[in-house]
Structures are given as C-alpha cells and as structure tokens.
Amino acid sequence: MLPGELTSNQFLGYPPRARQLATDNLALLKKLPLVFLPLLLREVKAYDWKFPAEQNEVDVQFAFLNSLSEDDLRRLMEGFSQIQISPELSQLDWVNSPEVFSHYFAAALWATNQNDAFRTASISYVNEYRRSAPVQPLPVKRLTMVVVGQGVQETRYPVFRRLRGHGVSYSAVDPGNGLERLLAAATARAHAHPIPFAHWYVDGGSPVKTTDSGLTCMSYESLSPLRVAVLREMRTIMRMSKGPEKTERLLAGLEPGQFEASVHTEDPILSHFQLSIFAEGSGTQFYSTTFAQWTAHELLRRAQPLTALVRFAPRQVQRPMDEMMADSGENFPVDPEGSLVDADMGAYYIWLNQRRLGESNQASFLAWFEGHRQAIAISPSLPAGTESHEPTSIARLLETVT
Amino acid sequence: MIRTLTVRPISMRGRIHLAGSFMDEVRTAISSSRREFLRMAAGSCVYSRVRGFAPLGAPVLPKLRKTVVVTFGGGARDDETFRPEGQENIPLLLHELIPQATFFTQVINRGILGHYVATASLATGAYETFDNFAAVPPENPTVFEYFRRDLKRPATDTWVVAPSNGFNRIGESGNSSYGAGMGAGVILPKQLLSVLLPNGGSQQYQHLLRDNYEAPFYSPQLSGNNLDLAKLSEILRLSVADFSEHARSLASPDELSVYIAKRLMRQYSPSLLWITLHDIDVAHAGAFSLYIDGIRRSDRLCSEIWREIQSDPEYAGKTTMFIAPDFGRDGDDTSGGNGFQHHRTGDAVSRTTWMMVLGPGIKQNVVVDRPVESTDLVPTLGAMYGFSPRFAQGKPLIEVL
Numbered sequence: 001m002l003p004g005e006l007t008s009n010q011f012l013g014y015p016p017r018a019r020q021l022a023t024d025n026l027a028l029l030k031k032l033p034l035v036f037l038p039l040l041l042r043e044v045k046a047y048d049w050k051f052p053a054e055q056n057e058v059d060v061q062f063a064f065l066n067s068l069s070e071d072d073l074r075r076l077m078e079g080f081s082q083i084q085i086s087p088e089l090s091q092l093d094w095v096n097s098p099e100v101f102s103h104y105f106a107a108a109l110w111a112t113n114q115n116d117a118f119r120t121a122s123i124s125y126v127n128e129y130r131r132s133a134p135v136q137p138l139p140v141k142r143l144t145m146v147v148v149g150q151g152v153q154e155t156r157y158p159v160f161r162r163l164r165g166h167g168v169s170y171s172a173v174d175p176g177n178g179l180e181r182l183l184a185a186a187t188a189r190a191h192a193h194p195i196p197f198a199h200w201y202v203d204g205g206s207p208v209k210t211t212d213s214g215l216t217c218m219s220y221e222s223l224s225p226l227r228v229a230v231l232r233e234m235r236t237i238m239r240m241s242k243g244p245e246k247t248e249r250l251l252a253g254l255e256p257g258q259f260e261a262s263v264h265t266e267d268p269i270l271s272h273f274q275l276s277i278f279a280e281g282s283g284t285q286f287y288s289t290t291f292a293q294w295t296a297h298e299l300l301r302r303a304q305p306l307t308a309l310v311r312f313a314p315r316q317v318q319r320p321m322d323e324m325m326a327d328s329g330e331n332f333p334v335d336p337e338g339s340l341v342d343a344d345m346g347a348y349y350i351w352l353n354q355r356r357l358g359e360s361n362q363a364s365f366l367a368w369f370e371g372h373r374q375a376i377a378i379s380p381s382l383p384a385g386t387e388s389h390e391p392t393s394i395a396r397l398l399e400t401v402t
Numbered sequence: 403m404i405r406t407l408t409v410r411p412i413s414m415r416g417r418i419h420l421a422g423s424f425m426d427e428v429r430t431a432i433s434s435s436r437r438e439f440l441r442m443a444a445g446s447c448v449y450s451r452v453r454g455f456a457p458l459g460a461p462v463l464p465k466l467r468k469t470v471v472v473t474f475g476g477g478a479r480d481d482e483t484f485r486p487e488g489q490e491n492i493p494l495l496l497h498e499l500i501p502q503a504t505f506f507t508q509v510i511n512r513g514i515l516g517h518y519v520a521t522a523s524l525a526t527g528a529y530e531t532f533d534n535f536a537a538v539p540p541e542n543p544t545v546f547e548y549f550r551r552d553l554k555r556p557a558t559d560t561w562v563v564a565p566s567n568g569f570n571r572i573g574e575s576g577n578s579s580y581g582a583g584m585g586a587g588v589i590l591p592k593q594l595l596s597v598l599l600p601n602g603g604s605q606q607y608q609h610l611l612r613d614n615y616e617a618p619f620y621s622p623q624l625s626g627n628n629l630d631l632a633k634l635s636e637i638l639r640l641s642v643a644d645f646s647e648h649a650r651s652l653a654s655p656d657e658l659s660v661y662i663a664k665r666l667m668r669q670y671s672p673s674l675l676w677i678t679l680h681d682i683d684v685a686h687a688g689a690f691s692l693y694i695d696g697i698r699r700s701d702r703l704c705s706e707i708w709r710e711i712q713s714d715p716e717y718a719g720k721t722t723m724f725i726a727p728d729f730g731r732d733g734d735d736t737s738g739g740n741g742f743q744h745h746r747t748g749d750a751v752s753r754t755t756w757m758m759v760l761g762p763g764i765k766q767n768v769v770v771d772r773p774v775e776s777t778d779l780v781p782t783l784g785a786m787y788g789f790s791p792r793f794a795q796g797k798p799l800i801e802v803l
Binding site: 283348 | 689691694742
C-alpha cells in the first residue's frame with residue numbers, strides 16, 4: 001500500500017489518542033514518503049503511552065510538518081525519498097505494525113549500505129523541526145544526582161575521572177546522611193514543581209523508603225517480579241530459536257497487560273516504560289548496574305525530567321549467560337568493585353545524556369561516591385577542571401551546585 | 403578553596419551530525435589520537451608516513467612463511483585502548499607488540515557491523531551482506547579457499563579457531579568455484595570441550611562456556627563443518643586428564659580458544675591460522691568493567707600468541723601475525739547509541755578501527771596513517787603468498803609487502 005491510499009479506518013487498531021492524532025493529520029500523512037511514514041506512525045501508535053515531553057515532541061513535529069508548503073515538505077523529505085526499499089518491505093502492514101517495518105527497514109539499510117544516507121536525512125529532519133519548536137522556559141533548572149560505589153569499603157579506583165574536567169572535584173565531603181540529603185532535595189523540588197514525570201528516583205538495589213515524595217520511583221528490587229517475568233518470556237522465545245533480531249522484535253511487542261501479576265503501577269505510561277526497560281534493554285534483566293544506567297538513559301531521553309536521582313548498587317558477579325537468563329532466584333555473590341567501575345562510567349553517560357536536553361547549559365549535576373568523601377559538582381556557576389580539598393557536606397554541595 | 407586542575411579535554415571528537423566530510427574528520431581525529439599516543443608510548447621511532455622512514459630490522463623473508471591472524475569479535479574503542487585514559491588496558495600491545503609492528507591507524511569497515519558477517523568480510527576481502535545471525539557460509543570465497551586451491555595446500559594447513567556456533571560456516575564459502583572441501587577446518591573450542599568432558603565437567607567448566615550476550619538467543623545447529631571431534635581431539639593429543647587440568651586454569655572462552663590454537667600449532671603447524679577472540683563482546687550486557695576485563699585479556703592473549711610463535715621452531719622467524727578488531731563500538735558522543743555497549747549506530751567511531759602487522763620482513767615501529775579498509779587484509783595475504791583473491795574488493799597493503 002502507498003501512503004496516498006491511507007484512510008482513517010486503517011487506524012482503528014490504534015489506542016484512542018493515537019487514533020485521533022492520526023485521523024486529524026490524515027491529509028499530511030498521505031503526502032509523506034513511504035520510508036518516513038511508518039517511522040512517524042510508530043511514534044503515533046505509542047502516543048498514549050508516551051511521557052508528556054515525548055507527546056509534546058510528536059505534536060511539535062506535526063505542527064511543523066503541517067506548516068510547510070508542498071515544495072518545502074518535498075525538499076525536507078528528499079533525503080528519505082531517495083532511499084530505496086524492496087517491494088517486500090513496502091508490502092508489510094506498516095500501518096498496524098510500524099515497529100515491524102522499522103525492524104526490517106533497519107536491517108535493509110545495513111544490507112544495502114544506505115545507513116549513512118538515512119542518518120543524514122534523519123539528523124537534518126530533527127534539526128529542522130527542533131528549530132521550529134517554540135522555546136518554553138523550564139520552571140526550574142535541571143538537577144541530576146548520581147550515587148555510585150555502594151558496598152565498596154576501600155578502593156584505589158580513580159572515581160569520576162571522566163567528569164573531572166567539567167566541574168569541581170571534592171575530596172573531603174562528609175558522607176553522613178548523604179543519601180537522605182539528596183533524596184530530600186529531590187523531594188523538595190518535586191513538591192515545589194509538581195509536574196507529572198518531572199522528578200525521578202531510580203535505585204539499582206533496594207530503594208530508600210519514600211512516602212509522598214512526589215517522585216516517580218523505580219528500583220531493581222521492587223521491579224524484580226516484572227524482571228523475572230520478562231526473563232521467563234525471553235526463555236520461551238529463545239526455546240523457539242527465533243534468533244536475536246526476531247527475539248528483540250517479539251520482546252519489543254510485549255504489553256504490560258501480559259504481566260498483570262508482576263506490574264505494580266496502575267499508571268499506563270509508567271507501566272509501559274518499566275516494561276520497556278527490561279524488554280528492550282540489553283543486560284538490564286540481570287545486571288543492576290546496567291538497569292540503573294539504562295533507566296537513567298531512557299528517562300532522560302524520554303521524560304526529560306527536571307530532577308533525577310540515580311543510585312547504583314552492586315550487581316551480581318559474571319556468570320554464564322544461560323545461567324543468568326535462567327534466574328534461579330538464588331542470591332549470587334555481588335561484585336562491588338566491578339560495579340563501581342560500571343557506575344562510574346554510568347555517571348559519565350548520565351551526564352552526557354543530561355547535556356542533550358533543552359537548556360542543558362543551565363543544568364546542574366552532582367555525583368557522589370556513597371559512604372566516601374569524593375564527589376563532583378558540575379554547573380554553569382562552577383569552574384570546570386578544578387578541585388577542592390576543604391571539608392564540606394552533601395547539603396552544602398547541593399547549595400553550591402544549584 | 404577551589405584549585406585548577408590540569409586535565410585533558412574530555413574528547414577530541416565533536417558530535418557527529420552528518421555523514422561524509424564530518425565522518426572523515428572524526429576518522430582523522432581517531433587516527434591522530436592513535437598516532438600521537440604511539441609517539442608518546444613507543445618513543446621517537448614512530449613515523450606518520452610510511453615513506454622515508456628508516457626501518458628497524460627487516461630480516462630477509464623466508465620462503466616458507468606462515469601467518470596467524472587474530473581478530474577481536476567485539477571491537478574495543480580508542481577510549482579504552484589507545485587514548486591516554488585507556489592505555490592501562492593494553493600494556494602488552496603497546497609496549498611489547500607495537501614496537502615490533504607496522505601499525506595502521508585507520509582501518510575502516512564499510513560493511514555490516516555484526517560479528518559473524520564482519521569477520522566473514524575480513525576473511526573474504528569483500529563486504530558480505532548476509533544475515534549476521536544466519537547459519538550460512540560467506541558468499542565470496544574465503545582466504546582459506548584461495549590459499550588452498552591456488553597453492554595446492556592440504557586441508558590440515560589452514561584452520562580457524564572461532565568462538566561460537568555462529569562462526570561454524572566461516573571456513574569455506576558458498577561460491578560454486580570454491581566451497582565444499584576447499585576451505586579451512588573450523589574448531590569451536592566450546593564444542594570440543596563438551597565432547598571431551600561430557601559428564602561431570604559441565605559445572606566445573608561453565609565459565610568457559612560463557613558466551614556473549616547474543617548467544618543465548620542464537621544457537622544454530624552445526625552444519626557444513628562436521629569435523630570428527632573425537633578424531634580431532636586425538637590428533638591434538640587432548641586427553642581428558644590433560645584437558646581437564648588445563649581447562650581448570652583457564653578463565654574465559656578466549657583463553658580456551660588460545661589454548662586450543664596453541665595445541666593446533668604444535669600438532670599441525672598450519673601455515674594459515676585464524677583465531678577470533680570474543681570475550682570483549684560481553685559489553686553488550688552493559689557492564690563496563692566486564693568489557694574492560696575483556697580488553698585486558700585480549701591484550702594478554704595477543705602477547706601470548708606472539709610468544710608462542712617465537713618459541714615454536716616451526717613458526718619462529720617465518721610467521722607474520724595480523725591483529726585486527728573486526729570493527730569498533732559506538733562513540734559516547736553519538737546520541738543514537740549507548741556508547742561502548744553496542745555497535746549499532748554505524749558512526750565513524752564504530753566503523754574505524756586499527757590493525758597491526760608483525761613478523762619477518764615487516765617494518766618495525768612504523769605507523770601508517772592513510773585510511774585503509776578491513777577488506778584489504780585478504781588481498782595483502784594474497785600478495786604475500788602468491789595466491790589470487792579474485793573476488794576480493796580490497797587492495798594489498800603495500801606497506802607490509
């Protein structure tokens with residue numbers, strides 16, 4: 001089927017808001033090239049389960065595309081129009097299963113050496129629509145806090161090495177009540193700016209108990225039932241010998257409704273997000289450090305929070321992959337030192353991801369080696385590539401960085 | 403009080419916005435990074451251009467040359483290897499091997515960045531386009547087939563030691579002019595392990611069966627390379643007792659592969675031996691420390707292989723060793739990926755890697771900056787040995803001929 005043949009009836013299988021969005025923009029959709037359209041429909045189909053910031057991005061795209069003249073739209077889409085796809089690919093049901101099209105399309109791009117052309121077209125498109133997006137000032141500057149090294153008593157590992165050039169390194173931080181202070185800061189911001197999905201607490205282990213914090217909380221421990229259920233599903237798919245790509249596609253198609261007994265939130269947006277961390281992440285199912293890093297990556301990219309507190313915890317030691325996939329429920333030894341290395345890299349990636357958000361030049365970042373005296377603070381008001389050896393506290397650091 | 407630190411810029415590379423010229427810029431930056439580092443690490447005998455250098459020790463090439471190719475399936479990035487902060491992970495490559503090698507700083511892989519298909523492309527000298535996870539042979543003839551047919555070499559003269567079932571078909575292609583019976587024997591050490599230690603050993607040796615992240619999803623039936631494993635173990639003189647003793651001291655699948663490769667060298671002395679290491683690819687599980695462990699192990703194993711070559715009279719003084727990752731991994735600055743974890747973006751960092759060549763007749767302590775391609779390896783071997791890789795797309799690397 002070609003885009004020009006689309007009708008509103010073809011979107012009956014979409015969730016309500018997605019269906020409305022597609023129907024409202026039907027005239028535009030019919031004008032888009034076949035290579036581009038299913039990728040946009042993938043976003044539309046998932047609209048109901050997207051975070052507000054993501055929904056806004058989709059809305060901005062439609063507003064931008066609708067504002068273009070026929071010629072401008074053709075020029076914008078030129079890069080996509082030049083990409084060749086096979087007849088088999090174009091005959092897929094890309095309206096109802098745009099994610100399936102997307103999987104096969106990605107493989108086809110690699111096989112036909114059109115990857116670079118697609119990347120160029122995509123980057124150009126994203127830059128164009130983002131330039132058109134109205135700038136809305138944030139109610140408060142972003143703050144991301146990362147806690148690494150839980151369980152490490154002594155180490156010679158040079159923590160925060162990658163971040164040192166960007167902020168102030170502290171070597172005499174009083175670790176007392178450090179985590180509680182960070183959590184209190186996150187809670188205070190959530191209460192001051194009660195915006196849905198704007199304030200997060202992610203824990204790679206057992207979370208600190210919070211009541212009425214206003215934070216969206218996710219932890220490796222509390223999500224364990226869902227994690228184990230996804231692992232079970234993975235094993236079932238593996239037994240069918242579908243191969244990694246088909247497995248990935250099947251996992252990405254899972255719905256929270258299939259895991260009702262294991263899902264502990266009634267919020268459909270959050271339950272879809274939680275499932276995606278385990279069903280679409282690599283290694284999140286058995287390494288808590290990967291869980292914490294990838295969850296932070298995804299929530300920064302998707303929810304674009306004002307506040308994020310991410311705490312890493314020790315992951316299990318490396319074992320044969322088959323064994324870890326089996327998840328026998330046993331408690332295996334943990335690797336605190338290796339987890340510190342994982343978390344240190346994770347902290348760097350979280351900072352990089354924060355930098356990709358709007359108004360990142362105003363954002364603040366604080367990372368602390370839990371139970372120890374080292375921390376690093378990065379903000380526009382702090383001199384980059386500097387160090388401080390004077391006694392200080394987490395509370396003081398929070399004042400400094402914000 | 404806040405004091406100023408002297409720190410290096412966090413990255414020399416800008417964010418990648420476009421393909422084309424910017425990609426070239428990034429590749430040049432990668433190359434410069436390696437070259438600068440090599441100049442620091444290896445002293446003044448590093449040259450940025452191959453012409454005009456004074457080669458250090460280039461013994462006369464013996465007629466009966468042998469070649470060992472070591473590839474890393476699951477490439478390592480510059481950040482964890484050749485950049486200053488990564489140097490601690492590759493001490494042996496840097497201080498022991500590179501001073502003896504001609505080092506290519508920009509080896510570009512323009513093909514599909516999946517390990518089996520990319521290794522097959524290395525082995526055929528042509529960018530293979532088959533499904534990375536399909537149990538199929540390469541479409542183009544492999545270096546093993548060219549080598550054996552043109553030079554009339556026996557089957558025992560070329561072997562591949564590969565990490566997992568997925569590589570089982572890499573020894574010979576589906577090309578009708580070559581193909582069946584013309585290629586290399588492929589040894590999958592983990593398969594050998596399971597044959598030799600069928601009972602009682604499974605728990606004890608589970609760590610050697612540990613595979614990369616993708617493996618649990620994909621265990622194709624072995625076909626097309628039905629080596630008689632019992633016979634092979636007999637030829638390799640792998641008694642259960644001996645193997646058990648050694649296996650207990652090995653820490654990973656790659657160590658098992660190198661152990662088997664050494665036995666193969668001692669028993670068969672193949673002229674063309676291809677070893678693919680794969681521990682680094684644990685990076686897909688997202689644990690950075692395990693990825694670093696894999697790099698350090700690969701560093702050690704490359705040195706071990708080179709020392710084995712030097713200590714074996716069948717190999718010493720007549721063996722060229724090539725070391726090359728199959729490709730890189732995604733850059734930290736590429737927003738579409740997750741840095742070291744995968745190689746999915748096709749950015750310049752993931753497509754650009756390096757290669758070192760050591761051995762008699764190879765100029766030592768030389769750096770070659772010009773961009774070359776991963777498909778150049780097979781034509782280079784063809785020029786060295788005198789066989790004709792007629793389906794290969796690459797060009798011989800004149801700097802090592």
